[in-house]
Amino acid sequence: MSDRYAVVGNPIAHSLSPHIHCAFAEQTGEDLLYSKLLAPLDAFAECARTFFTEGGCGLNITLPFKLEALDLADQLTDRAAAAGAVNTLLCQEDGRLLGDNTDGAGLVADLCRNLGWGIRDKRVLLIGAGGAARGALLPLLAEQPAHLHLANRTAIKAEQLADDFSRYGDLSGGGLQGLRSRFDLVINATAASLDNTLPTLPEQLFTAGGKAYDMVYAAGPTPFVHWARTQGVPASDGLGMLVGQAAESFYLWRGVYPQVAPVLTQLRRELGKKKN
Numbered sequence: 001m002s003d004r005y006a007v008v009g010n011p012i013a014h015s016l017s018p019h020i021h022c023a024f025a026e027q028t029g030e031d032l033l034y035s036k037l038l039a040p041l042d043a044f045a046e047c048a049r050t051f052f053t054e055g056g057c058g059l060n061i062t063l064p065f066k067l068e069a070l071d072l073a074d075q076l077t078d079r080a081a082a083a084g085a086v087n088t089l090l091c092q093e094d095g096r097l098l099g100d101n102t103d104g105a106g107l108v109a110d111l112c113r114n115l116g117w118g119i120r121d122k123r124v125l126l127i128g129a130g131g132a133a134r135g136a137l138l139p140l141l142a143e144q145p146a147h148l149h150l151a152n153r154t155a156i157k158a159e160q161l162a163d164d165f166s167r168y169g170d171l172s173g174g175g176l177q178g179l180r181s182r183f184d185l186v187i188n189a190t191a192a193s194l195d196n197t198l199p200t201l202p203e204q205l206f207t208a209g210g211k212a213y214d215m216v217y218a219a220g221p222t223p224f225v226h227w228a229r230t231q232g233v234p235a236s237d238g239l240g241m242l243v244g245q246a247a248e249s250f251y252l253w254r255g256v257y258p259q260v261a262p263v264l265t266q267l268r269r270e271l272g273k274k275k276n
């Protein structure tokens with residue numbers, strides 16, 4: 001019988017994860033089944049436990065259950081503990097659940113490998129202070145940027161987060177209003193693009209050669225991607241991060257690292273078709 005995996009969330013119908021993992025399985029010859037699980041908002045733990053009791057091998061966890069998945073895990077990877085959230089669960093041989101967070105690694109892989117935008121010695125601005133920003137901090141700092149500044153609409157949250165992670169690198173935090181420096185890489189980790197809005201940002205934000213990245217992805221340019229491109233700044237959405245985090249989960253589960261580029265190209269093509 002094939003090994004079983006799934007993505008659990010609420011809502012879940014929109015999830016591209018089954019498509020991505022089936023493509024990885026086909027590409028690597030791994031024998032697995034991957035499905036979507038809609039968990040009731042008040043019954044994530046029950047739903048996940050039933051999946052594993054019935055022989056499931058691993059789960060991806062999406063909104064709004066990443067914090068509950070942290071509580072469910074018996075053991076955490078360092079990056080999941082630092083992120084304070086779990087997006088991947090692995091049922092180990094002894095039945096204990098290992099919780100991981102692959103979002104930040106997926107982001108860094110997309111920036112450095114797919115896009116070829118180095119982080120080392122760069123001045124990086126991370127906008128947002130929610131779960132996605134928190135998960136990205138450790139992997140970003142591991143790339144040794146010259147400086148990482150965290151800016152959030154609610155300034156105190158960015159200041160607190162910068163404080164929490166200050167031992168890992170050169171990090172500062174503040175509000176969106178006080179932004180005066182220029183940055184080589186600006187990453188939008190807010191949910192603003194989901195509402196078709198843009199965080200309030202100054203125009204003079206990019207160095208010459210600066211780049212912009214939105215964690216949100218869409219069939220067309222997100223508001224943030226559009227805003228950056230109108231200033232002549234190369235910009236990418238977060239589809240590659242989605243495929244990258246999936247590749248990291250696949251590696252944790254199967255011990256095989258799939259090729260991201262062909263799956264990303266195929267997904268981009270399909271999203272484009274939906275738009276037209």
Ligand code: NAP
Pocket residue numbers: 103106127128129130131132133152153154157189190191192194197198199200215216217238239241242243245
């Ligand atoms: P979250 O925990 O709810 O945090 C939301 C963040 O967005 C907060 O910092 C919030 O600021 C800010 N925000 C929301 N609307 C804003 C606006 N109009 N202007 C300025 N700031 C605004 O969400 P999350 O889990 O961090 O996720 C953030 C985004 O990342 C989501 O859109 C999600 O889809 C995306 N994401 C993508 C991937 C991927 O694989 N591509 C993976 C993970 C997450 P306040 O603190 O002031 O409220």
